[in-house]
């Protein structure tokens with residue numbers, strides 16, 4: 001019998017943006033189970049349920065110790081009956097029957113495979129499943145028309161499901177930096193997304209680009225994309241131009257949570273660094289990259305092969321990779337966003353994530369402060385004016401929140 005007076009009852013603030021959530025947490029099993037139910041809800045295009053599970057998972061991630069008893073959860077925010085049932089199940093039996101059943105379900109598996117294709121969302125996947133398509137092969141055989149993004153997604157499916165390492169993210173960062181300063185000297189590139197929060201791997205790499213002089217960033221994206229394309233670094237790209245100024249969404253907050261920056265969703269062709277080869281050749285330039293005349297592993301290697309499936313390499317013969325069948329490059333998803341300097345702090349905050357942290361910041365702003373926060377601006381409805389900020393710290397201060405650094409935004 002547990003003496004209730006000895007049970008440590010946890011307490012956390014309601015909004016994830018009021019809490020510090022590191023990558024490590026004390027309740028991985030529980031958080032993971034609730035995240036899977038969140039994912040399943042999102043796959044079923046039930047975003048409301050998805051958010052509820054995400055919030056519950058985030059509360060568990062924020063607890064200072066492992067949960068051992070249901071009594072500890074009394075009074076915690078965001079834990080509804082459904083979530084409590086799942087947690088109880090796991091505490092008592094080690095697993096949740098609902099989570100296990102979901103994992104095993106054909107529908108979940110099919111939705112996961114199909115939405116796992118870049119360019120395929122929950123609605124499209126559901127439509128295909130209604131047509132009897134559950135696997136990639138069935139999709140290929142079905143003769144369904146795929147758009148350009150989906151074609152690229154299917155073609156590079158395996159690569160895009162390999163986690164991107166921090167080292168790969170940094171290599172891509174150097175390529176993007178080179179592209180950006182080549183077309184606009186003085187422009188700046190910042191790594192955002194999960195890698196900025198300290199994640200060691202990611203599903204893509206996110207960059208925010210700006211220039212210290214307002215207006216100089218205009219028209220930058222097409223030039224960066226052209227440069228990258230001319231160097232053979234892009235397997236796919238779709239650029240959307242800035243529509244913030246002409247949008248009629250009203251103050252700060254776009255009609256949807258999707259922002260309106262000039263952005264480019266792309267798939268990079270990343271030449272794999274070959275450690276063995278590097279050592280053999282023993283020639284490193286000062287930035288640690290091989291010099292172009294020695295190997296195609298270098299960033300400066302111009303890929304001129306019109307068919308991106310075969311990396312062009314003047315000295316391709318020095319690699320045994322092609323003979324033994326493993327490719328010397330991989331596809332990596334990369335997101336590029338361009339922001340004017342006046343909106344940079346908001347864009348940086350908005351593109352650092354996590355997605356739930358962002359959502360909670362906006363909810364806090366709206367419900368608790370009567371403010372509208374977006375990746376472009378912060379509007380104060382009480383004062384009927386925009387609040388300027390040149391740093392993330394200032395935005396947190398405007399919102400009346402303690403500053404949370406990126407590494408603690410892993411809600």
Ligand code: TTP
Pocket residue numbers: 192193194195199201202203204205206257258259350351352353354355358375
């Ligand atoms: P993601 O790249 O989707 O997520 P992530 O970097 O946190 O994790 P992963 O390792 O899986 O890549 O999104 C990064 C941030 O970008 C996220 O906080 C939300 C923001 N974002 C937008 O603001 N608008 C968008 O349209 C998208 C897709 C993301």
Ligand code: MN
Pocket residue numbers: 193194195202203204205206
């Ligand atoms: Mn990312």
Ligand code: MN
Pocket residue numbers: 193204205206335
């Ligand atoms: Mn991204």
Ligand code: MN
Pocket residue numbers: 296297311312313315316319328
């Ligand atoms: Mn080569």
